[in-house]
Amino acid sequence: MILSDSDILARLAEGDLVVDPIDDVDMQVQPASVDLRLGTEFLEFQRTNISCIHPNRESEVSEYVRETHVPEGDDFILHPGDFVLGTTKERVEIPADLLATVEGRSSLGRLAVVIHATAGIVDPGYEGQITLELSNLGTAPVALTPGMRISQLVFTEMKSPADRPYGVERGSKYQGQRGPQASRLSSDPEFGGGE
DSSP: OBOHHHHHHHHHHHTTSSEEESOHHHHHTTTEEEEBBBSSEEEEOOOOOSSSOOOHHHHHHHHHHHEEEOTTTEEEEETTTOEEEEEEEEEEEOOEEEEEEEEEEEETTTTTTTTTTOOEEETTTTTEEEEEEEEOOSSSSSOOTTEEEEEEEEEEOOOSSOOSSSSSGOTTTTTTTOOOOOOOOOGGGGGGGOO
16 A cells, blocks of 8 residues: 555654655655655766776775765756766655655656666665665756755555564665665675675
């Protein structure tokens, strides 16, 4: 069951679901979602002398990205074909009985801006800011302003709470993240890391 605005507001009031800060409830809480705003930090992928990135080699991933900070009120220009990692301004806490999905806003989609490539799921138990996978599929640069509503979070109530929610106990690699985070695929068990 997808939560409606009244369900979302009730869960926020109870405190087991957290979306913080919400500065304008009337604008951010939609009929079946919560609008999240763009944060001020970005990870830009650099064209370097690396012939390719081996996802299981953390050093190669970190050499490939550069952090950029854009103050609220300024613009981050997303050029055609670009892919950057951004973050939400809001920090979320998802209870064990909810699954959240990150969706793009249709107004940005109509400008060819995509806000997630594959990572649209926010697991039960997750806490932190959400990393956005921003792409411009169009032919014109698009100005993204930190603080603008960039995405929607839709909540689905699960049949039963997760027995093993995302979190420290599971060794979940993005729990508690602040700002955009580059891939930590190298810490997956199949690459010798532990999850």
